[in-house]
Amino acid sequence: MVPWLLLALPLGATAAAGRDKLLGVHPSALAKYTPSKSNTWKCLDGSKEISWNAVNDDYCDCPDGSDEPGTSACPDSRFWCKNEGHIGAYIHSSRVGDGLCETECCDGSDERPGTCPNRCKEIGEAYRAKRDAELKIQKTGSKIRSTYIAFAHKERKRLEDLAASLEKDIVAKEKEVEKLREIAERTESLTQAALDHKRQSPLYQSLLNHNKALKSLKREYKKHADREKQLGQILDSLRTGYNPNYQDMAVLEADGEESSTPEPESEKTEEAVDDGLWTADELDSELDDLIGTDYTSLLLEHEDHINTPTEDSLLFKITSYIPDAWLPQYEAWKDNFVDWLEKLGIVSEESSGSSTEATRAQQALTEANTELNHMRREKTESESDVLKIFNPEHFGAEGEWKKLDDTCINHEVGDYTYELCFFKEAKQKPNKGGSNFSLGRFQSWNKDARPGSPEYYSKQVYQHGTRCWNGPERSVVVLLTCGVENTIYSVQELEKCEYQFKGTSPALCLPPGKEPQNHEEL
Numbered sequence: 001m002v003p004w005l006l007l008a009l010p011l012g013a014t015a016a017a018g019r020d021k022l023l024g025v026h027p028s029a030l031a032k033y034t035p036s037k038s039n040t041w042k043c044l045d046g047s048k049e050i051s052w053n054a055v056n057d058d059y060c061d062c063p064d065g066s067d068e069p070g071t072s073a074c075p076d077s078r079f080w081c082k083n084e085g086h087i088g089a090y091i092h093s094s095r096v097g098d099g100l101c102e103t104e105c106c107d108g109s110d111e112r113p114g115t116c117p118n119r120c121k122e123i124g125e126a127y128r129a130k131r132d133a134e135l136k137i138q139k140t141g142s143k144i145r146s147t148y149i150a151f152a153h154k155e156r157k158r159l160e161d162l163a164a165s166l167e168k169d170i171v172a173k174e175k176e177v178e179k180l181r182e183i184a185e186r187t188e189s190l191t192q193a194a195l196d197h198k199r200q201s202p203l204y205q206s207l208l209n210h211n212k213a214l215k216s217l218k219r220e221y222k223k224h225a226d227r228e229k230q231l232g233q234i235l236d237s238l239r240t241g242y243n244p245n246y247q248d249m250a251v252l253e254a255d256g257e258e259s260s261t262p263e264p265e266s267e268k269t270e271e272a273v274d275d276g277l278w279t280a281d282e283l284d285s286e287l288d289d290l291i292g293t294d295y296t297s298l299l300l301e302h303e304d305h306i307n308t309p310t311e312d313s314l315l316f317k318i319t320s321y322i323p324d325a326w327l328p329q330y331e332a333w334k335d336n337f338v339d340w341l342e343k344l345g346i347v348s349e350e351s352s353g354s355s356t357e358a359t360r361a362q363q364a365l366t367e368a369n370t371e372l373n374h375m376r377r378e379k380t381e382s383e384s385d386v387l388k389i390f391n392p393e394h395f396g397a398e399g400e401w402k403k404l405d406d407t408c409i410n411h412e413v414g415d416y417t418y419e420l421c422f423f424k425e426a427k428q429k430p431n432k433g434g435s436n437f438s439l440g441r442f443q444s445w446n447k448d449a450r451p452g453s454p455e456y457y458s459k460q461v462y463q464h465g466t467r468c469w470n471g472p473e474r475s476v477v478v479l480l481t482c483g484v485e486n487t488i489y490s491v492q493e494l495e496k497c498e499y500q501f502k503g504t505s506p507a508l509c510l511p512p513g514k515e516p517q518n519h520e521e522l
């Protein structure tokens with residue numbers, strides 16, 4: 001006999017004997033299922049040595065169940081289905097030999113031969129076709145995703161440049177504000193000096209004198225009125241309290257006069273006054289107003305008045321000859337023209353009826369301050385946007401979601417069109433008119449997953465929408481998977497006013513090979 005045949009014989013015999021012994025064993029553990037020279041075998045946990053014949057004999061010997069990989073004898077062991085032509089998979093030992101043909105074990109190796117047909121070829125082909133289609137989507141999606149990432153980098157650069165240029169503008173604007181503040185303060189003091197000068201005018205001084213005279217007259221008038229009242233009271237008390245037995249002539253005389261003389265007409269009825277003059281009552285009520293006049297304002301109003309062109313000035317007269325339809329253009333032209341005349345110094349700004357210099361300086365200062373605040377706000381926003389772009393908790397570690405910030409997509413179901421504006425708000429819009437319902441504003445990604453993991457970005461939560469009648473505030477959970485487009489393909493109201501959107505986005509398509517692997521393929 002040829003020596004290799006001699007060698008091969010016992011080997012071949014061992015393999016034949018062990019064929020059933022390897023049923024249900026994972027390929028990585030095959031080497032461990034070899035008998036010893038004395039035809040014994042050690043449980044995989046090393047706890048026991050048993051006869052090689054006891055392996056896969058449908059009786060559980062080992063505490064770890066390792067002696068029965070191909071039967072259901074051990075309660076908590078696993079059976080490995082090879083599934084050649086498809087993907088190998090474990091099933092629980094309890095499902096071995098139960099007479100059922102499960103898809104996970106498409107080769108039927110867990111059942112008696114002839115019970116289940118081997119369907120691995122067709123299942124494998126269908127699986128591969130589906131997987132290839134998904135792979136294609138993933139590849140295309142990941143290319144789009146990489147453009148999103150490129151966008152994020154550009155966006156960061158744009159925002160950083162914007163913040164830097166705003167910083168420069170802010171410094172310049174701060175200087176401008178400082179200058180304008182000085183000008184406004186100076187103009188104000190100049191205005192004060194001009195006002196002091198105006199107050200020297202004879203008209204103003206004369207008004208002040210009139211005011212003084214009025215005040216003095218009022219004081220004297222009041223003194224006399226008070227005295228008259230006192231005297232009246234004295235006479236009244238004399239009349240009512242005197243004793244007629246006293247022969248005090250002066251009293252008798254006073255009383256006699258008082259009681260016999262009729263009251264003068266003037267005290268009973270309103271005094272007749274000339275047209276335009278004030279009655280005693282009017283004097284009482286209006287004199288104080290007159291005395292309290294703000295003469296400085298009056299002076300400035302007077303100035304304005306005499307500086308305002310009269311209605312019959314040339315510019316005003318022209319308008320009455322212009323057709324109404326042309327008036328707006330004419331007014332615009334007139335403003336430009338006057339502006340131009342002012343710049344050339346042909347007419348003074350004051351005479352064209354515009355605000356005073358002090359007001360203009362103050363306005364310029366206010367405007368510059370508003371612009372400065374706006375720039376500061378814009379800069380702060382740009383800086384905080386930059387920080388969000390590559391933050392895993394916002395736009396993803398690679399910034400892949402930034403592109404979708406504020407992008408809106410729609411899906412129509414029944415009477416409503418549902419709108420999702422990524423990172424902003426979800427809405428329910430009635431198709432037949434009526435007002436929209438807010439379904440909530442963006443709150444978070446999937447809080448149950450680790451920021452940065454694919455699961456984290458597979459769910460978005462929108463909350464605090466319009467409150468439901470007798471119910472909660474409307475809210476949405478958006479479930480996302482990889483797709484070549486940003487779409488919503490299904491909307492469901494799972495509970496009253498609690499909605500679930502299902503959609504796809506290229507931002508979720510990791511480059512093939514980078515995604516986590518769950519299966520082992522043979």
Ligand code: MAN
Pocket residue numbers: 428437468469493496497
């Ligand atoms: C509207 C819609 C519905 C919601 C009811 C609740 O009709 O927002 O989706 O169920 O209000 O009253």
